[in-house]
């Protein structure tokens with residue numbers, strides 16, 4: 001026989017903070033608002049993004065305040081409670097000395113009506129922010145090294161910016177790429193602001209939207225892919241970002257087993273943008289053969305699908321690209337040409353001719369020597385939106401930006417000194433408005449300039465000595481002649 005259970009006398013309370021109703025037995029004491037259970041058990045993952053972000057912002061602000069030198073009695077732990085005789089928290093200037101977590105808990109109680117989020121719950125909220133990619137670390141800039149590079153390369157009048165990032169364990173941590181992405185993020189805001197201020201209403205809504213979009217051209221390669229990843233994270237947490245149009249600068253990497261280095265593959269990082277941001281993301285891909293020969297190249301640009309991508313390149317505001325070392329085994333162009341040689345599709349002599357012509361690096365698969373772009377010597381033509389000289393011209397314009405990320409090889413960590421050196425030295429190769437490199441590469445570049453200067457000085461002394469010898473010899477000959485005449 002089934003026994004009917006006794007009816008339970010319950011009542012419901014709606015939480016103002018979570019807008020959920022909770023059920024309590026009538027004989028239990030009424031819960032305080034905020035201390036009621038939020039579901040079965042409180043979990044930081046149940047909290048909204050805005051609260052988690054606010055907690056992190058406040059926590060870091062409080063930590064900063066606690067660490068200020070004039071914060072009397074500042075605690076190294078940053079988490080010591082303070083209270084008056086009655087046990088109530090002190091709210092005067094002593095607050096600055098109080099523990100960061102305790103101060104944030106107090107603030108949540110007052111401003112968010114969440115007394116349940118006590119001091120112990122602040123840290124889980126912080127880790128939750130890390131899990132949700134809401135916290136970004138910025139590596140420290142090496143301003144002194146950037147100034148030394150400008151000086152060494154006589155860049156006094158050149159308006160382009162050099163940034164040196166103090167990042168160790170580069171391959172692991174990717175700090176250089178994250179710094180570059182943050183730089184691009186700030187350039188996006190700059191371009192957007194300038195476009196909005198220039199735009200004049202015409203009554204055509206679509207026209208307005210098109211005029212204020214920001215266009216990014218993204219190159220191929222490991223570094224560019226990492227920059228894209230971080231940039232997508234930054235934009236996802238930036239509700240004010242404008243509508244972005246991402247252009248693929250080239251159709252991809254060369255090798256079929258290396259597709260992750262192609263721009264269209266890392267466009268997918270931007271695919272999760274929702275309606276919580278001001279702008280959206282649009283794409284202009286470039287679908288073509290990766291490389292063709294010179295004769296095919298002009299014909300290829302007329303192909304309807306490819307022509308559209310080329311026509312839209314004039315709209316690109318910011319180009320992001322890395323570069324490769326022409327002598328280094330992990331460069332994409334080097335790998336591809338070696339692959340063609342090993343397959344018997346390219347004669348080794350062509351590769352040797354490129355070396356003889358001084359091939360030291362490539363940007364967007366377009367090779368250059370120490371003195372300028374190599375046009376005729378390269379046997380293959382990469383299908384890419386910009387030639388080197390076009391990037392140089394773009395970098396001269398006030399409202400266009402070319403960001404070059406020039407860190408070590410993403411696969412083995414080798415600095416690309418020989419490839420970077422001409423981009424800083426030669427005016428015909430100054431295709432950048434923003435040049436980002438790491439401290440190790442910067443020091444190697446300074447060494448390189450130093451050695452070059454010493455060699456030049458030595459050669460100059462040799463020439464002077466030789467001239468002096470010739471002059472002395474001439475004087476001696478003249479004396480001999482005069483003596484003979486007498």
Ligand SMILES: [Zn+2]
Nearest residue numbers: 330409411412
């Ligand atoms: Zn390498």
